[in-house]
Amino acid sequence: MATTMENSSSNNDTIVAIATPIVPQLGGVSIVRISGENAREIANEIFKPTGKRKDCFQSHVVLHGTIVNNNDGEVIDEVLLLPMLKPRSYTAEDVVEIHTHGGSVCAARVLDACLRTNACRLARNGEFTMRAFLNGRLDLSQAEAVHSLIRAETDEAAVQALKTLRGGLSNDVKEARRRMIDVLAELEARLDFDDEMVPLDVDKIAKEVDEAKEVALSALKTSQKNASLSVGCTLAIVGRPNAGKSRLLNRWTKSERSIVTDVEGTTRDVVEAAVNVSGVKVTLLDTAGIRGGSSRSSSNSSNSNGSSGSDDSNKEEETEIIDKVEAVGIERSKIAARGADLCAFVLDASRGWERADETVWREALDVAKNVIFVANKMDDITENASLIEEMKSDPSGKMKPFLTNQLRVPEYVLDKCNLNNVVFLSAKEGFGIEDLESKVSNAFESGLSSVEGDAYFVSSRQSEALKHAVEAMERVKESALNDLPVDFWTIDLREAAVALGEVTGEDVSEDILGTIFERFCIGK
């Protein structure tokens, strides 16, 4: 529920933005800041606290929990939530800060979840500071600084507009808007000049509304793709401890970002690194190895002798010391795996499919959307590179029997990945990485356009507008279904066009009139 308190600022929309610099891989924490009277309502909707009952925000008391997608309940990130209620906040309005994992991906997703509630809009440049000033939090000497912050938006917007002009998205937005204006002109011309025009073909208009919606929808998809382009796509590397995940990451990124040892459980947290796959930045998330479920996660690196132990579960039972840090890390891994665009499941081919793999799969991958099956440590099995080539050339005849018989990979796993998404490699020797890249690239293919990444700021504002437009178009359909007169359709159509016009900066009324007089022979 929204708190309804009087607001001294004339801008009483609730605004949201990523408050920390958007730099991939840098910074341990990113902050998404919401300010305005709906701030608590939004937090309530997307934040699930650990243990405690929700809706008990106390000012300046930190809560721990997860951010979930409000349509499907999907977990987005594990976060800390800091409510600062008015007037004791930076803007002197209700402020909720969500501290996400660092890097750009988590923050962007949380931001998106906030916007999805439709209770806030993306903040403009300097808007938090402006509100702070308007609400008396900053003194006069700071006014000039606020001015320049706001001016920066205009300059930046001009630069960004130029950039996006070259991209496809701007054209998509324009096309969607043009369609809406066309339909609107068709309808509104009849409201003003009915007796001079041929009767309205309602079915045709309904079809055009649908088409306009489709264009907006596809533009929205493009914009979301583009947003992921600029912040990159994410790939979570998942597998049982010591399957070679960190080595794979290091080989891929040619760095020593993850500490690689032969000891199980070396990676205690999610490690982020980026690679470039056919021009797209892919953020790799190296996750802690997952053992038999978070509650039972145990063991630590020093006393585990897991060089290549064959019976994980026994060892786990032996080890009573619970490494809480690691437990948290493993929990995060699961979240990362669920939230990533793509998962690479890493199997230690030298050991084949074991119960531990079974557990990991069940814990993390059942819900994953796209999975690439990576058979690592192939160098331990065969010196013969041609064997791999042979399997690749005959997936059903050679690859499948190898996987099921020799590596004991269950049928349902292969069903989920399908044989096209199986990669044989050796992280240690470095072969098969290119193959993996091409699978990753293929998997992203459908989700990628050839456009160079637009700045996140601009594209997310565009997707916000497109999203509003699509929703408005949905309501048009509803009006049509409910047999409401066509002039009611124009209410939502206009809203859709206005939303898009805010991106392109064009005035709707004038455009409709222009189109009407251009297209129809009317007037006395």
Add this chain to the structure above:
Amino acid sequence: MMMSSSISSSTTQKHQQHTTRLLSSSLSSSSSSSSSGGFRRRLFLSDGSRRRKTNNNITTTLKASYPSSSVSSSSFVDTSDAENYDVIVVGAGHAGCEAALASARVGARTLLLTLSLDKIAWQPCNPAIGGPAKSQVVHEIDALGGSMGKIADKTYLQKRVLNSSRGPAVWALRAQTDKWEYSNAMREEVESNERVFIREGMVTELMVNSNDECVGVETHFGMQFHSKAVVLTTGTFMNGKIWVGRKTIDAGRAGEGSSVGLTEHLINLGFETDRLKTGTPARVDARTIDYTKCEEQKGDEDAKFFSFDPRNHLVIPQMSCYLTRTTLKTHEIIRQNLHETPTYGGWASSKGPRYCPSIEDKIVKFAEKESHQIFLEPEGRKAPEIYVQGFSTGLPERLQLELLRTLPGLENATMMRPAYAVEYDYLPAHQCTRDLQTKKIANLFFSGQINGTTGYEEAAGQGLVAGANAAAKALGTKPLILEREGSYLGTLIDDLVTKDLREPYRMLTSRSEYRLALRSDNADARLTPIGKECNLIDDERFKMFEDKRDTIENELARLKKFRLKESSPLVAAALEQSKNLGAGGKQSFTLEELLRRPGVTYDKFVEYKRDAGIDEIPRPLTKWEAECVEIRVKFAGFIQRQKVQIDRDLSKHGKEIPSEIDYKDIPMRLEAREKLEKVRPSTIGQASRVGGVTPADINSLLIHMEVLHREKEKAP
């Protein structure tokens, strides 16, 4: 007394003393020759050329160097009490009449000056009132106590509701009126008002005192009329010029001389002026038309009315309009003679408004269309003149008849008046504030075509607002400010004073973003209380309004509570009416739920009035009240959504910008600064609607206002 001494810039104090004396003398009506010293004199341009630019310097020089004008003081001495008024309205067209009547209603002694007493509220173009968007304006005028709706309800030849198959927000009543009856009825209305005085005269100058306040007018024949406020409604008359083909004549309307001198005077006062163009088609003789070849268009059997006051609802026999079409021959003649038209012959630079294209424009632009509709509309009950709607042309008169005779039914027609175009001066309305007062000269108001609009309804609406405000200014009562969010009239005025318009402005449905809230049926609920506060509504009318409002509200409340079992005959009938929907598994229904179902109307309740409990309410609802109830129930969801939007916009945009704000001090883009400086918007909302102003500019403005505010607080 010499003007030059009192106005020199250094002697401000003296200057003010002088002004005070001047005002008090005019207030007490004891005019003396000394008080005329403050008036600016007309500037005669030595080269006789027209000036199109603002010119402040000349006025200043004029003010400083002109003596106290002993020439005119003698006539001034002679003026008796009779030549002193609260408000002077210049022009007696649709804007002028509403202005004078509104001014008189507020209580001001009002002089209505016109070029011709015989052409009051004349309809020189199509004699029709209403239509899409315009009808809302007429309902709003009526809700504010204006007269246009009432006169149209008395003098219509035909009435039709346009868009009747659409939603209630766009239902539009259109009346074809008898233009002689309309003019006579309005003249009676004006003449019967004891506070309105009518007089013929051509105003050539405004009298402006040294405080830049308008204090009267002067006519061509040298008369001076004094007042506390002046409303200018010059229509197409300021330097009006009529075109038929290549031939031209100075005229405001066919057969009426134009008004000369006033534009130059306004330019000298520092106003910006420009030219606009509009036109009217030919009139043919009804007796020479073969209507059997045309399609008849009858009026609605159950005519609706503009006025909310049932005493004005007059049921009179209606006349038909007729529909014919252009033929291949029409198109051929036009194509062959394009070089004879101003646009395609290349001797007219200015184009007409987009919504009044000439027939040659239609044929050139929409070459693929083989035929265009032409409407034949009567102009009066007794007169044979027929208006040929859709057939305006710039062709010379000798070709017009030939062209008319290509239309089916008009093969033997004779022409009574040729089509013509008219060009006239207007003053871009960003020079006015929302009360329609000019920013340069206080107590001077503009309304109608002088503000760049077209249409009788647009003119009348502005006239009412300007007249009410002129009177409020003169008498010190509450001004009439209409919000964009609350009325079409508010939208019209906001557009006028905010946007840089370069073609005649016509009210169109698509200009309002709030049209679900701004319906015809609720114009009284929206505006009558405002009108009452501004003294435009008398007690009797207001009581009538309150009764209607309460009846509707009570009935809405009752419908919500009154519940019927499934077995009730009314429920059965209502469910039958909307059977596609099913009963939704419900055992009982409130009347509101029943009324919300598609196809179910309030008539059903009347039909089953015992079931619906109508017998028990104090009095049955009138047709209009029932319609209001039905609309508010059926479209409640949409109406609520729009209300939320309006509330949000109002709270966001209502913040007032201090009038002394200096945009030069605000760091913002040059374009935004220039535009804002020109328009000088009164609220943040208006500022955000100025073309070329971005949200970032608005934020800069907000911060600057906060800075000003805090500085003011600091320095007590």
